[in-house]
Amino acid sequence: MSAKSRWADExxxxxxxxxxxxxxxxxxxxxxFQTVEVVETKGHGKLLLIDGMTMVSERDEFVYHxxxxxxxxxxHPRPRRVLVIGGGDGGTVREVLRHKTVERCVLVEIDALxxxxxxxxLPLTAGKLSDRRAVVRIEDGVKFVRETAERFDxxxxxxxxxxxxxxxxxxxxxxxxxxxVLTEDGVVVSQAGSPFYExxxxxxxxxxxxxxxxxxxxxxxxxxxxxxxxxxFAFASKGLRPVRDFRPQLVKAAKLPLKWYNAEVHAGAFxxxxxxxxxxxx
Amino acid sequence: MSAKSRWADExxxxxxxxxxxxxxxxxxxxxxFQTVEVVETKGHGKLLLIDGMTMVSERDEFVYHxxxxxxxxxxHPRPRRVLVIGGGDGGTVREVLRHKTVERCVLVEIDALxxxxxxxxLPLTAGKLSDRRAVVRIEDGVKFVRETAERFDxxxxxxxxxxxxxxxxxxxxxxxxxxxVLTEDGVVVSQAGSPFYExxxxxxxxxxxxxxxxxxxxxxxxxxxxxxxxxxFAFASKGLRPVRDFRPQLVKAAKLPLKWYNAEVHAGAFxxxxxxxxxxxx
Numbered sequence: 202m203s204a205k206s207r208w209a210d211e212x213x214x215x216x217x218x219x220x221x222x223x224x225x226x227x228x229x230x231x232x233x234f235q236t237v238e239v240v241e242t243k244g245h246g247k248l249l250l251i252d253g254m255t256m257v258s259e260r261d262e263f264v265y266h267x268x269x270x271x272x273x274x275x276x277h278p279r280p281r282r283v284l285v286i287g288g289g290d291g292g293t294v295r296e297v298l299r300h301k302t303v304e305r306c307v308l309v310e311i312d313a314l315x316x317x318x319x320x321x322x323l324p325l326t327a328g329k330l331s332d333r334r335a336v337v338r339i340e341d342g343v344k345f346v347r348e349t350a351e352r353f354d355x356x357x358x359x360x361x362x363x364x365x366x367x368x369x370x371x372x373x374x375x376x377x378x379x380x381x382v383l384t385e386d387g388v389v390v391s392q393a394g395s396p397f398y399e400x401x402x403x404x405x406x407x408x409x410x411x412x413x414x415x416x417x418x419x420x421x422x423x424x425x426x427x428x429x430x431x432x433x434f435a436f437a438s439k440g441l442r443p444v445r446d447f448r449p450q451l452v453k454a455a456k457l458p459l460k461w462y463n464a465e466v467h468a469g470a471f472x473x474x475x476x477x478x479x480x481x482x483x
Numbered sequence: 484m485s486a487k488s489r490w491a492d493e494x495x496x497x498x499x500x501x502x503x504x505x506x507x508x509x510x511x512x513x514x515x516f517q518t519v520e521v522v523e524t525k526g527h528g529k530l531l532l533i534d535g536m537t538m539v540s541e542r543d544e545f546v547y548h549x550x551x552x553x554x555x556x557x558x559h560p561r562p563r564r565v566l567v568i569g570g571g572d573g574g575t576v577r578e579v580l581r582h583k584t585v586e587r588c589v590l591v592e593i594d595a596l597x598x599x600x601x602x603x604x605l606p607l608t609a610g611k612l613s614d615r616r617a618v619v620r621i622e623d624g625v626k627f628v629r630e631t632a633e634r635f636d637x638x639x640x641x642x643x644x645x646x647x648x649x650x651x652x653x654x655x656x657x658x659x660x661x662x663x664v665l666t667e668d669g670v671v672v673s674q675a676g677s678p679f680y681e682x683x684x685x686x687x688x689x690x691x692x693x694x695x696x697x698x699x700x701x702x703x704x705x706x707x708x709x710x711x712x713x714x715x716f717a718f719a720s721k722g723l724r725p726v727r728d729f730r731p732q733l734v735k736a737a738k739l740p741l742k743w744y745n746a747e748v749h750a751g752a753f754x755x756x757x758x759x760x761x762x763x764x765x
Contacts, residue, residue, distance in 0.1 A: 430712015
């Protein structure tokens with residue numbers, strides 16, 4: 202993204218770019234892990250970029266955060282303890298804490314700069330990081346799940362792409378540890394890339410999860426700011442089936458003020474397009 | 484799109500742009516209705532642009548064309564006659580003709596230039612326009628449905644945006660005529676814009692369709708080349724309900740070589756995100 206451009210452009214695979222009309226650059230910093238930027242746009246609110254890739258836009262972050270949080274949390278019969286790995290912008294924690302059953306939500310983010318920049322510039326997502334039920338730890342998520350004695354009902358892997366600091370979050374050892382920290386009805390979901398542009402990411406996660414968990418699936422959503430719009434999450438659990446064991450009445454009873462997720466969307470998101478289904482050998 | 488750019492950029496609402504890496508410009512012509520262009524890209528194959536807006540990309544056109552055709556054609560118990568209004572690129576006709584029950588598919592396209600440019604440069608979509616079951620008429624679709632004595636089981640409104648030559652396709656008079664040309668179990672689906680960026684389009688169609696048809700709904704898909712990825716179709720019928728009357732076994736039995744649509748996707752596409760549902764007063 203050039204300094205003088207009127208567009209915050211993200212180029213992807215050298216074949217496509219998406220640009221948002223720029224109003225103002227608010228912040229740019231470099232951590233030991235990555236470059237973190239916040240810009241203000243016309244039409245999409247503020248954007249958080251990591252290494253030049255849009256992670257959050259104020260206009261549409263609700264889609265990603267509702268789908269990563271409410272699918273596992275409305276499936277689990279009574280989620281009390283939740284672990285979020287990555288997600289230093291706070292949007293996932295905000296959605297998790299909407300569930301009244303949740304007593305404790307631990308966020309393990311490797312990069313303090315993501316948290317501090319989000320707290321300063323993105324209260325929309327980071328506002329709930331100071332909730333009394335939220336615990337923010339600046340620490341390597343891989344190390345955390347290897348060493349912690351705590352157990353969680355839901356683990357959410359809210360990571361960046363499968364290279365750089367997030368690389369090990371796409372490995373077998375990590376998911377064996379995730380299984381270890383999950384309670385009996387435990388569920389894990391993970392950011393899994395673009396089915397159109399990088400089907401290998403969800404294929405790879407699927408291959409890693411299958412020998413570790415008895416139930417493995419994938420689900421999709423669409424937002425404005427990720428390349429190609431369509432995006433995948435991997436799903437795994439110790440037994441709960443994402444659609445058959447889902448109870449729509451829980452969603453209706455909760456009456457959360459959501460903009461994307463609802464009981465129909467929950468089930469519909471697991472209806473995988475034919476090319477995705479074939480890639481996952483379903 | 485500037486002549487020297489290495490990107491085929493589409494700017495949208497002044498707030499977002501999507502660019503595809505350009506290899507070569509193949510064609511640019513001006514009809515009485517609009518500007519028609521074909522360019523070759525790196526990574527997305529050839530694109531068809533109308534008035535600078537991407538209508539078709541070889542990489543992902545299958546999503547749009549499968550979803551506009553197979554949802555009504557697998558819902559209808561025995562579609563024999565199909566009318567396509569717009570869609571001069573031929574992609575919709577190609578998908579319609581995959582159904583063995585279809586005896587005749589009439590394409591009514593207002594702009595001869597769209598058909599001729601597609602036939603020359605986009606055989607992937609236009610290849611089936613010469614099928615013996617296909618009839619191509621260069622004519623105003625609004626006038627056609629007002630005057631024809633023919634009846635159709637399915638009408639597909641494969642239009643451009645609700646301004647310019649397609650404006651009247653977003654009106655009550657047109658849909659009353661569509662109802663008139665539909666047989667007893669008739670179904671109509673229509674391109675209905677971006678829910679993220681122009682929710683008014685699907686809201687408006689919904690408002691127009693409700694007094695005319697007993698069953699009205701909407702469904703969604705995502706592709707790479709339309710602004711915001713997520714896109715809507717309006718659905719209306721004389722009685723068939725899009726999910727409850729749908730028989731998945733017909734899809735399985737047909738064994739079509741599809742890349743996006745399948746029986747689960749059919750039902751899942753009608754699961755509308757909360758903000759869309761609210762906009763349509765569901």
